[in-house]
Amino acid sequence: MKASYRCDIGLKRASNQDSVLCVNGTLGPVRAFFAVADGMGGGDDGEVASAAVIRAVETFCSGNPMPKSGAYSGADIANGVVTAVNSASAWIYNRAKGKGLKGCGSTFVGVVF
16 A cells, blocks of 8 residues: 655645544554544644654554554544543643643544545
């Protein structure tokens, strides 16, 4: 399987706030994982937020090697990804609140094979 991605800065920003996870092969419990997170908040650290979400999901994947029995269930993987994204979301919220940032956040879309 081959995979690639392309990001676009868009029309409103001076910097790209996209972060991407593109796993082709096995990373922990998944064979392939493609995800994009796009920062929100403009100058208020949107790029930090999107990177935090992708890093949390990648950490979940790499921290959960495939069990000897051979596979995780789809529900196990989905629950792990949701937990990782929610953990990143809490970190982003607390960091933004502590720094007085407004509107800092990130979108997240991912697909697992």
